[in-house]
Amino acid sequence: MKKKSAYTVAVVGATGAVGAEMLATLEARTFPVDRLLPFASSKSAGGHVRFRGAEVNVHVLTKDSFRGVDVALFSAGTDVSKEYAPIAAKAGAVVIDNSSAWRMDPRVPLVVPEVNRHDLENHQGLIANPNCSTIQMVVALKPLHDHGTITRVVVSTYQSVSGTGKEAMDELAEQCRRLMNFDDVHPTVYPHQIAFNCLPHIDDFLPSGSTKEEVKMVNETKKILGDPSIGISATTVRVPVFISHAESINVETKKKLSVQEARAILSTAPGVQLYDDPSRRLYPMPIDAVGTDAVFVGRIREDESIPNGLNLWVVADNLRKGAALNAVQIAEAVVR
Amino acid sequence: MKKKSAYTVAVVGATGAVGAEMLATLEARTFPVDRLLPFASSKSAGGHVRFRGAEVNVHVLTKDSFRGVDVALFSAGTDVSKEYAPIAAKAGAVVIDNSSAWRMDPRVPLVVPEVNRHDLENHQGLIANPNCSTIQMVVALKPLHDHGTITRVVVSTYQSVSGTGKEAMDELAEQCRRLMNFDDVHPTVYPHQIAFNCLPHIDDFLPSGSTKEEVKMVNETKKILGDPSIGISATTVRVPVFISHAESINVETKKKLSVQEARAILSTAPGVQLYDDPSRRLYPMPIDAVGTDAVFVGRIREDESIPNGLNLWVVADNLRKGAALNAVQIAEAVVR
Numbered sequence: 001m002k003k004k005s006a007y008t009v010a011v012v013g014a015t016g017a018v019g020a021e022m023l024a025t026l027e028a029r030t031f032p033v034d035r036l037l038p039f040a041s042s043k044s045a046g047g048h049v050r051f052r053g054a055e056v057n058v059h060v061l062t063k064d065s066f067r068g069v070d071v072a073l074f075s076a077g078t079d080v081s082k083e084y085a086p087i088a089a090k091a092g093a094v095v096i097d098n099s100s101a102w103r104m105d106p107r108v109p110l111v112v113p114e115v116n117r118h119d120l121e122n123h124q125g126l127i128a129n130p131n132c133s134t135i136q137m138v139v140a141l142k143p144l145h146d147h148g149t150i151t152r153v154v155v156s157t158y159q160s161v162s163g164t165g166k167e168a169m170d171e172l173a174e175q176c177r178r179l180m181n182f183d184d185v186h187p188t189v190y191p192h193q194i195a196f197n198c199l200p201h202i203d204d205f206l207p208s209g210s211t212k213e214e215v216k217m218v219n220e221t222k223k224i225l226g227d228p229s230i231g232i233s234a235t236t237v238r239v240p241v242f243i244s245h246a247e248s249i250n251v252e253t254k255k256k257l258s259v260q261e262a263r264a265i266l267s268t269a270p271g272v273q274l275y276d277d278p279s280r281r282l283y284p285m286p287i288d289a290v291g292t293d294a295v296f297v298g299r300i301r302e303d304e305s306i307p308n309g310l311n312l313w314v315v316a317d318n319l320r321k322g323a324a325l326n327a328v329q330i331a332e333a334v335v336r
Numbered sequence: 337m338k339k340k341s342a343y344t345v346a347v348v349g350a351t352g353a354v355g356a357e358m359l360a361t362l363e364a365r366t367f368p369v370d371r372l373l374p375f376a377s378s379k380s381a382g383g384h385v386r387f388r389g390a391e392v393n394v395h396v397l398t399k400d401s402f403r404g405v406d407v408a409l410f411s412a413g414t415d416v417s418k419e420y421a422p423i424a425a426k427a428g429a430v431v432i433d434n435s436s437a438w439r440m441d442p443r444v445p446l447v448v449p450e451v452n453r454h455d456l457e458n459h460q461g462l463i464a465n466p467n468c469s470t471i472q473m474v475v476a477l478k479p480l481h482d483h484g485t486i487t488r489v490v491v492s493t494y495q496s497v498s499g500t501g502k503e504a505m506d507e508l509a510e511q512c513r514r515l516m517n518f519d520d521v522h523p524t525v526y527p528h529q530i531a532f533n534c535l536p537h538i539d540d541f542l543p544s545g546s547t548k549e550e551v552k553m554v555n556e557t558k559k560i561l562g563d564p565s566i567g568i569s570a571t572t573v574r575v576p577v578f579i580s581h582a583e584s585i586n587v588e589t590k591k592k593l594s595v596q597e598a599r600a601i602l603s604t605a606p607g608v609q610l611y612d613d614p615s616r617r618l619y620p621m622p623i624d625a626v627g628t629d630a631v632f633v634g635r636i637r638e639d640e641s642i643p644n645g646l647n648l649w650v651v652a653d654n655l656r657k658g659a660a661l662n663a664v665q666i667a668e669a670v671v672r
Contacts, residue, residue, distance in 0.1 A: 152641055152642070153641075154490045154586045154639075154641075156492035156571075156584035158494070158534045158573065158575065172532075173516070176512050176516060177516055180509070180512060180513055180516070191617045192617070192621060192623075193623055196508075196576065196577050196578050196622075196623065197577060197621055197622050197623045198494045198575060198577060198582050198621065198622055199619075199621065200582070200584070200619050200620075200621075200634070200635050200649045201614075201617065201619060205614040205615065208637065208638075209595065209614055209635065209636070209637040209638075210637055211614075231640075231641030231642060232641055233586055233639040233640075233641045233642075233645065233647060235492075235584040235586075235635070235647055235649065237494065237582075237584065239494065239534060239575050239576075240532065240575075240576050240577070241532050241533060241534060241576070242532050246534050246536070246573075248492035248536070248571040248573065248584075250490045250569055250571075250586075259545065278537075278541040278545055278547075279541065281527045281528070281537065283535075283536050283537060284536075285528060285533055285534065285535065285536075286532075286533050286534055287528075287529055287532065287533045298536070299536050299545065299571070300545070301544065301545040301546055302544075302545075303490075303569040304567075304569075305488055305489075305490075305567030305568055305569045306488070306567060306569075309569065311569060311571055313536045313571065
């Protein structure tokens with residue numbers, strides 16, 4: 001990309017939960033935005049978003065929307081990305097796509113800057129932002145992989161409703177209100193009640209019995225770590241939390257890493273914030289991660305059931321590092 | 337125990353969450369109760385409980401409380417069990433203790449009737465009821481262990497607040513109400529906010545970094561399955577759910593079990609209810625298990641990261657099968 005002092009930035013899906021976080025992140029990190037172009041579906045277009053204290057009109061996305069755009073951040077779902085990301089790239093924009101549409105395409109780098117920034121080098125105008133649950137896991141795993149060579153990962157997730165979007169957050173709040181008043185609930189966003197419940201079901205089921213979310217965690221992690229030999233088993237679960245995903249991660253390494261070594265490694269790892277002092281009841285929690293940039297790692301323990309095993313508890317704001325922040329970090333790396 | 341047509345049954349901790357469920361279970365299963373003696377701490381004594389449509393006075397527990405008692409169900413915490421269970425056993429009662437006080441004592445059988453009823457044979461008046469999160473796991477694992485020989489288990493739990501007791505259920509409800517009204521919350525039962533949060537912290541922390549709850553799952557499972565060679569790693573997490581625990585369980589077996597074989601085995605396993613049809617969005621959930629007796633198993637999948645791996649999602653009512661029901665089932669086995 002041609003180096004400029006400031007860039008024309010399009011945000012596709014600017015009125016969604018992640019889109020709003022993208023605008024806030026561009027502003028907070030003082031990304032050199034010359035001109036902001038927010039796009040949304042015809043349902044939300046016509047309104048406006050706030051950016052740097054001003055109101056900016058939201059337009060409907062069309063095939064001509066990307067003329068003169070330098071960077072296009074997409075977060076409007078798979079179908080929109082499938083159709084419009086190639087159009088934007090062809091028009092000369094660098095597309096950073098938050099959907100799953102292009103992630104496993106071998107021509108498309110799938111990037112978490114702390115982990116595999118080097119994969120950006122040969123991009124062809126389209127860069128994929130990984131799945132939220134994958135991003136926070138690989139930020140924690142990469143330094144351990146570098147030092148001990150990870151051979152297997154068993155992960156179970158505790159994912160917040162904001163991963164589904166604004167309407168899911170409203171549904172959780174509304175169901176809590178109704179149940180507190182002894183009213184019935186009528187789920188519309190999720191197939192079952194989410195308030196005071198756990199749904200072992202994120203994204204669609206595949207014939208194998210796994211969900212797409214589970215398969216994403218497996219395949220994306222291998223691609224980002226650049227190591228298809230790592231064995232990964234994922235179980236993804238929605239819990240009644242508004243923001244931030246938590247993950248219980250069991251890791252097996254080729255070389256033994258003690259708890260002390262793992263702590264030392266993670267304490268200086270980029271993007272990681274160690275939060276691990278059980279004696280003071282300090283461990284990562286979803287409510288503490290909200291609105292922060294770090295991937296919090298705690299509850300680091302030896303797994304005594306195998307010779308080289310570790311357990312970790314990893315929490316991050318799924319809208320920030322899990323989506324908007326990571327996308328903006330990619331944009332920063334691209335324009336740097 | 338001497339066979340009788342009906343028995344004098346003491347319930348120690350009769351006014352707690354589990355105690356109330358014990359009374360309901362004795363009644364629902366028409367356990368042959370001749371005389372019911374509910375005991376509580378001096379705080380709750382003086383009141384009454386309902387049993388078979390009548391009001392029964394609650395008395396303060398003393399060293400003389402167990403004269404003439406045939407069966408004593410204890411659910412009043414570790415300290416009460418440590419002190420009074422031997423007294424009750426010495427007075428001739430068969431004690432079924434729901435605390436962790438005696439579980440790992442080699443003289444004390446630790447029993448889930450569907451799994452190791454035979455361990456009751458040589459009891460010496462004191463029988464331990466396992467931890468709630470252990471019970472539902474071993475009910476699901478035992479039939480798989482019989483057919484495939486389990487070598488390793490990695491489990492992450494999603495445990496409801498009723499496992500802590502009534503006051504924790506009140507705390508969750510109260511925090512939800514306050515947060516819905518944009519009020520601050522002031523945790524007293526848990527060290528941190530539980531509403532819309534996840535706490536990777538159940539029971540006290542040990543110097544190893546594990547919690548007592550995690551160590552219970554490891555040690556009790558080995559004792560109940562009678563196989564100390566099984567490797568077990570547990571991460572236990574409190575989630576904002578009122579009743580029922582869920583568990584994401586990864587199992588490695590010596591002999592390969594296909595998903596079809598595991599389903600066939602579990603479909604006829606005692607105490608297990610298969611609930612596994614993702615195409616119809618059927619999988620076990622906490623809200624569905626409330627008030628039921630079964631251990632629900634679903635999301636049975638092959639774990640492709642190892643040659644002989646399976647994933648399971650297991651849910652049960654922690655007050656029922658996880659506590660009161662299992663204790664009453666032990667009592668039934670003892671008097672049979």
